[in-house]
Amino acid sequence: MNLNCNRSLFPILSSHTHLASCSQGAIAIPVSKAIEDYHQSLLNDGTNWGAALKKADAARGLFAQLIGAEKDEVAILCSVSDVFSSIMSTLTDHPKRKGLVFTDIDFPTVGHILYAQKTFKDHLSIVRSFNNEIPLEQYEKKVSNDTLLTCIPHVNYCNGYKQDVKKIADIVHGKGSLLFVDAYQSAGHIPINVKEMRIDMLATGTRKYLLGIPGVAFSYIRKELAKELNPRVTGWMGQEESAAFDLLNPIPAVGTRRFETGTPAFISIYAAYEALRVLLEVGINNIESHLKNLTQFGLQYGLEKGLSLAGPLTIENRTSLMSFHVENAPLVEAKLRERKIIVSARKNVIRIAPHFYNTQDDIQLALDELSQIV
Incomplete structure (x- = not known):
């Protein structure tokens, strides 16, 4: 399948080389139109509450399929930080376990939220990476029979290292721990099956490889687990419909939807729906195969240009x-943007993050220009 026939869907590609999907994916015409449709519905109809709720439910279904x-195992919130904060609010009363494990390659928000939990402040354990990777033995050592939750990123946001x-x-469940996966750098270009991968909780936002805009995060919580959890970070959208307007008798919604709070960013949901539809139509397996070829070329060409690669x-x-x-x-990021090459800087690296709409020529151009600058 020639994925690049879809380049015409992305207007930015007519003037720029967009290689920053790890930060913000390129916006497709259907996504842009969905944003405009939401805007026009307010201008023309004054209110669109019913239609917006249906769109949110449809987007929930597409993400579940992804x-x-x-x-009913998917909730919609505004950011991964909101998702993780809500999850943490459910864990403070566990009768036996207090241990929390996270890694030194997690996105900073994970550490910020964990250190804010006074109940767990003396029970935090960090899994350290070696040469930008984390050997499985490290999880064997750090996850104990006291560990309540183990938090991992599917992919290192700085260098692209992917964990198994x-x-x-298998390791953390063997110790009795739950597993939370941050999939912000994987969902949309790497196949994910939460059942086969035995993930208990997962969160991701839509503005990166999911090709949406800020304002929407999807949360997955395994059905059996969600029934046992009662979030303290909540709101009227997380209640059963019969109790949504009952001030004195809240009834948490069935399933993961109980983690929802207030009115979501509907305009971002409209965008997310169309972005997910595009990704599912192209096919995540097709996207992964295409990107493996681009990555193989990019790694080799970057080394030939004398660039120093971070990560595997x-x-x-x-x-x-x-x-x-x-x-x-x-x-360096700013200088590349002056040359109409969009990449993303983090710490001491330039991140080049293609998607299915990119070509080998895009990678070569970016690396040529980067090598000239450095």
Whole structure:
């Protein structure tokens, strides 16, 4: 399948080389139209509450399809930080376990939220990486019979290192721990099946590889687990319909929807629905195959240009996110943007993150220009 026939869906590609899907994916015409449709419905009709709720439910269904879940196992919130904060609010009263395990390659919001939990402040354990990777033995050592929750990123946001979630799940479940997966850098370009991978909880937002805009995060919580959890971060949208307007008798919704809070960002949901539809139509397996070829080329060509790669040197345990060490990365990012090449700086690296609409020529151009600058 020639994925690049879809390049015409993305107007930015007519003027720029967009390689920043790890930060913000390119916006497709159907996504842009959905945003305009929401706007026009308010201008023309004054209110669109019923239609917006139906769109949210449809988007929930598409995301469930993307990750191999059931629709009632998916909640819609505004950000992954909101999702994780809500999850943590349910865990403070566990009768036996207090341990929380996270990694030094997690996105900072994970640490910020965990350190804010006074109940767990003396029970935090960090899994350390070695040469930008985490050996499975580290999870064997750090996850104990006291661990309540183990938090991992599917993919390292700095260098593209990809973890074997299924093997980690086997380890942490063997110790009796729950597993939370941050899929912000994987959902949309790597196949995910939460049942096969034995994930208990997963969260991701839509503005990166899911090709949407800020304002929407999807949360998956395994059905059997969701029934046992009662979030303290809640709101009227997380109640059973019969209790939504009952001030004194709240009844949490069945399933993961009990984690929803207030009115969501409907305009972002409209965008998310169309973005998910595009991704599912193209096919995540097709996207992954295409990106593996681009990554193989990019790794080899970058080394030929004398660039210093961060993260794994092969495609076996990494994604298409390719990071190269540079000094003053934000300045280099700005210089590349002046040349109409959109990449993303983090710490001391420039991240080149293609999607299915990118070509080998895009990668070569970006690496040529980057090597000239550094």
